[in-house]
Structures are given as structure tokens and as C-alpha cells.
Amino acid sequence: MTTKSSLLKVILLGDGGVGKSSLMNRYVSNKFDSHLFHTIGVEFLNKELEVDGHMVTLQIWDTAGQERFRSLRTPFYRGSDCCLLTFSVEDNQSFLNLNNWKKEFAYYADVRDPEKFSFVVLGNKVDVAERQVSMEEAQRWCQENGGYPYFETSAKDATNVSAAFEEAVRRVLSSEDRAEHLLPTDTVDLFRKPRANGSCC
């Protein structure tokens, strides 16, 4: 087991109101607020965890999904190790918009090959009775877009929230340039080069 912790940046993207802030708060603080305000710009929280023997400091960036905050969020995409594309299963438009979110991320994060980047897709609010997006539809979209892992989550009742974030870490650690991600958190690598499937600041 490694004793030093690696720093990984994970970013949550998706339409306003799909539950990005709620997923982050559930995962980091194990709390849920049914009256959250919209995020303005970006916010981030850190969480330490161990995945398959690796100590990791996960830096989770929560972004504003509303279109009017686009220019405030996009500068923070660069350097992400994994992107959690989030929609709400009770809102079909938020599912249809996943393509736009993927494109926006790839453009501003300077990702050359989105099929190889570590995207994970979250269908949130599975606790609601009336869904507009089926699990099969979402899985099909993931298959057609590079075979991204798909998780049906609920920030409200905590379904699959930890599993989704842990999968994000596994994807990054098992990616081709794994060694690059194992820098301890107290190290600044001045020579860090842009990754083949992503970018860094």
C-alpha cells in the first residue's frame, strides 16, 4: 500500500438542478439539503479515500450548470483527471444535453480524444417515482460514447454515490499514464506535461 496520497481532480458537469452540489455534499459530508441554491461559478471540496490500496485526495469541483454562468465555470476545466457527466433521470432534456456537456468539457479542458478520457456518467434522482430516462437509454448512450461507466445515483438516499466517485478514481488510476497520477499531494511537478487524453495547467 502507498503511504503518500495522490491528488486527483474530478469535476461535476451537467444542467442546473440535476443534483451536482447535492452529490458532492452527500459524498463529502453525508448530508442532503432539499432546498439548495444554484451554484454560481464553481466550488470545490476535498475528500481523502483509499481505493485498491492507493491513498487519494480527491478534489471535487462542483460547477454551475445554468447557462448564464458558463464563462465562470469553463476556466476551471483544465487539469481535470475525470469528468462526471451528470443528468437527472426525471428530466429528459438534461439527458439530451450530455452531448453538449461532453463537447464543452473537451473544448475547454483541451481534451484531444474524448473517447479515451475518463468520463463517468451519473443518472441522478433515481429515488423519484416518475422517470423520463430509462436505465437502458442511458446505458446505450454510454456505450455509443466510448463505453463510459454509468451509475444510477440518488444524492437524497445516497444510492451509488460512493460507488460512482470510487469508480472515477479507479478509472484515473488505471489509465495509461497512471504513474503520472501517483504524485504525492505535497509535490509540485513543474515539468508535468499535458496528457495524451487530457491536459493540465
Ligand SMILES: Nc1nc2c(ncn2[C@@H]2O[C@H](COP(=O)(O)OP(=O)(O)OP(=O)(O)O)[C@@H](O)[C@H]2O)c(=O)[nH]1
Ligand atoms: N429527489 C431528489 N432530489 C434531489 C437529488 N439530488 C438533488 N436533488 C434536489 O434537486 C435540487 C437541485 O439540486 P442541486 O444539487 O442544487 O443541483 P445542481 O446540479 O448543483 O444545480 P446548479 O447549481 O444550478 O448547477 C435541490 O432541490 C436538491 O435538493 C436526488 O438525488 N433526489
